[in-house]
Amino acid sequence: MNVPAYNFAYLNEQTKRMIRRALLKAVAIPGYQVPFAAREMPMPLGWGTGGVQVTAAILTPEDTLKVIDQGADDTTNAVSIRRFFVKTAGVKTTEVTEEATIIQTRHRIPETPLTEKQTLVFQVPIPEPLRFLEPRETETRKMHALEEYGVMHVKLYEDIARFGEIATSYDYPALVNDRYVFDPSPIPKFDNPKLDNCPALQLFGAGREKRIYAIPPYTSVKSLDFEDYPFSIPRWEKPCEICGSRASYLDEIVTDDKGGRMFVCSDTDHCRKQKSAA
Amino acid sequence: MTDAAFATPAHDSARSFRPILDAMANPGKIYSFKPAVQAPAGLGPEAAAVALVLCDFQSPIWLERSLRMAEILQYIRFHTGAPITNSKPEAMFAFIDATRAVPSLTDFPMGTQEYPDRSVTLVIKAERLTANPDVTFKGPGIQSTRGFSAPHLSPAFWSSMIASRTGFPLGMDVIFVGSHQVAALPRSTQISIDGAV
Numbered sequence: 065m066n067v068p069a070y071n072f073a074y075l076n077e078q079t080k081r082m083i084r085r086a087l088l089k090a091v092a093i094p095g096y097q098v099p100f101a102a103r104e105m106p107m108p109l110g111w112g113t114g115g116v117q118v119t120a121a122i123l124t125p126e127d128t129l130k131v132i133d134q135g136a137d138d139t140t141n142a143v144s145i146r147r148f149f150v151k152t153a154g155v156k157t158t159e160v161t162e163e164a165t166i167i168q169t170r171h172r173i174p175e176t177p178l179t180e181k182q183t184l185v186f187q188v189p190i191p192e193p194l195r196f197l198e199p200r201e202t203e204t205r206k207m208h209a210l211e212e213y214g215v216m217h218v219k220l221y222e223d224i225a226r227f228g229e230i231a232t233s234y235d236y237p238a239l240v241n242d243r244y245v246f247d248p249s250p251i252p253k254f255d256n257p258k259l260d261n262c263p264a265l266q267l268f269g270a271g272r273e274k275r276i277y278a279i280p281p282y283t284s285v286k287s288l289d290f291e292d293y294p295f296s297i298p299r300w301e302k303p304c305e306i307c308g309s310r311a312s313y314l315d316e317i318v319t320d321d322k323g324g325r326m327f328v329c330s331d332t333d334h335c336r337k338q339k340s341a342a
Numbered sequence: 343m344t345d346a347a348f349a350t351p352a353h354d355s356a357r358s359f360r361p362i363l364d365a366m367a368n369p370g371k372i373y374s375f376k377p378a379v380q381a382p383a384g385l386g387p388e389a390a391a392v393a394l395v396l397c398d399f400q401s402p403i404w405l406e407r408s409l410r411m412a413e414i415l416q417y418i419r420f421h422t423g424a425p426i427t428n429s430k431p432e433a434m435f436a437f438i439d440a441t442r443a444v445p446s447l448t449d450f451p452m453g454t455q456e457y458p459d460r461s462v463t464l465v466i467k468a469e470r471l472t473a474n475p476d477v478t479f480k481g482p483g484i485q486s487t488r489g490f491s492a493p494h495l496s497p498a499f500w501s502s503m504i505a506s507r508t509g510f511p512l513g514m515d516v517i518f519v520g521s522h523q524v525a526a527l528p529r530s531t532q533i534s535i536d537g538a539v
Contacts, residue, residue: 072352081398084359085434088396089459091366092515092528094482098459122363124356180368209455241482241530243511265367280367280483280530 073120074152079103083121083276087267090278095240096208097191097275105271112145112170113271115187119168122183122267123149128156130164135172135313135330142170161333171234173255175312175334178264180281186249188270191277193237193247213245216288224293233298238287240279245288254297254313259285304329307338344413345380347394347421354378358391362517365526370479370490372471375524382413388519389437389467390417396463397424397435404433404450404462408442430462439467440494447502450514458511461529468492471520481531490525492518497535504533 071077079101086100105113123129129149133141137159145168146157158164161176168185178184190196194204197215207213216237223231236253240246248259249268259266259279266279279285289295303310305326312334314327329335348354354377361373377391385393397403402425403418418424427433430449438444444466453461475489477500506513506529513529527533 072356077351077355078398080355080359081396082400084363085396085401085463086459087363088366088463088515089461091363091483092513092530093458093511094530096458096511099457122356122360124360125353126357205456265364278367280528282485283482 070152072125072153073123073149074106075103075117075120079117080121083117086276087118087121087278090267090276091265091280093244094279094283095244095246095277097246097277100274100276102271102274107144107148109272110189111141112168112187114269114273114276115168115170115185115271116145116148116269117271118185118267118269118276119149119166120153122185123153123155123166125153125155127165128158128163130158130161130167131169132167132172132174132331132333133170134315135174135334136332138332159333171250171252172313172330173251173258175329175331176337177258178262180263182264184262184264184266186251186266186268188247188249188268188275189272190235191247191268191270191273191275193235193245208244211243213239213288216245217290220288220290220293224290230289230293230295236287236295238285240285241283242286246277248285252298252313253287253295256285256287256295257297261285300327302327304335304338307335308342309335309338312338344416344420345382345390347390348377348379351394355395358395361524362392362395362526365517365524366483366515366528368483369481369527369531370473370484370488370525372473372520372523372525374522375519376522382411382417384409384411384439385414385417385437386467386519388522388524389465392465392517392519392524393418393422393424393435393437397422399423399425401434402427402432404428404430404436406436406438406443406445408439409437433462435463435465437465437467440492440499441467441469444495444499447499447506447514452506452509452512452514455512458513461512462514464514464516466492466495466516466518468494468518468520471518471523471525476535478534479527479531480534483528484531490527492520500533500535503527504535507532
């Protein structure tokens with residue numbers, strides 16, 4: 065008999081228990097960052113070690129896993145994490161959003177609406193939305209405790225004063241359950257409305273920063289804004305040049321060294337489905 | 343002899359954790375929970391599985407008096423290695439058999455303003471969980487409202503749960519286990535006894 069070289073889903077059972085305890089508290093206090101003892105993973109920090117540890121702690125042998133990186137199933141980070149779980153957990157994988165029970169993502173939320181049967185796991189580089197405004201963890205902890213979020217509005221105001229609009233286009237801060245301001249990870253602000261009242265459970269793992277946080281299903285997530293400068297999402301003048309979609313988030317792809325470029329869906333699964341339906 | 347725990351710990355604990363996580367994410371929703379585990383009669387397989395999935399040397403356990411039986415203590419000590427404490431403020435998990443006695447909940451840790459996660463999780467054993475609206479839940483994880491009922495849980499218990507909510511984000515979270523059932527009540531859920539939330 066072939067003795068597997070790793071425990072199921074790579075992590076040892078004590079690590080999983082520690083992460084599972086953190087996950088339950090994260091879900092119970094929506095938007096609050098729970099510290100956890102992130103482990104060294106067999107991939108560099110910044111490559112999704114937090115998301116990988118969360119996925120490993122919730123994965124069952126019956127799950128179907130989808131991994132995306134900037135919306136795409138076929139980029140390096142997505143392929144290597146998917147292969148990691150095939151190797152260490154033997155789970156089924158898919159590129160079709162509807163078939164997945166767990167979707168691990170870097171920097172996008174799929175265009176296909178998620179369901180109650182799905183869990184979305186985000187890879188997070190900087191979990192603390194106030195970090196670039198206040199570098200001290202002791203202070204940001206206090207600011208969250210006191211709901212002292214004025215400085216975040218000042219940052220958005222400075223955007224308006226300088227650029228005439230809120231220029232923050234990703235990592236756009238939002239208020240969860242009317243209590244905690246949180247960092248939705250570097251998803252484009254285009255995806256922020258999908259966080260709100262989402263039927264799927266959303267889990268966030270930051271490996272280097274050792275934080276886990278969560279948004280339960282059907283939870284209010286309000287992107288911060290001003291009455292006279294309301295939150296808005298970007299629109300493109302032209303549709304996707306592959307599938308013609310006007311509703312999806314488009315990436316600019318440079319096609320040659322003579323200034324050639326095209327705009328295409330960042331969600332490859334959505335693009336393929338739109339193209340085959342057309 | 344001590345009852346055996348999970349036969350294949352990695353797979354069985356993963357399969358047991360998901361319904362617990364889903365229950366915490368969907369307060370009051372009752373999930374099928376049939377952990378493949380033997381357990382002492384007084385503890386039951388569902389509460390035993392919660393201990394096996396979540397508890398270890400880092401998570402002190404407090405047991406309600408009726409659960410402090412030799413075979414339960416030995417089972418928890420042998421399989422989880424968790425310290426068993428008689429001091430409520432030290433407890434990270436508190437196991438309570440609602441069919442026997444529900445203790446006062448006042449001394450359990452509720453977390454701090456900076457670290458509200460450093461708080462107790464109550465594991466409450468009930469005979470049967472139903473969606474009868476004895477109490478009504480509202481909040482994150484619930485689309486509109488959700489009814490919940492567990493026999494043996496008195497109005498006094500629900501009153502103290504409601505009282506513990508005034509200090510949000512401080513608070514305590516509850517995992518209910520029934521026969522082949524699991525449900526949960528995180529601190530973010532608003533509770534009403536008369537149906538008006």
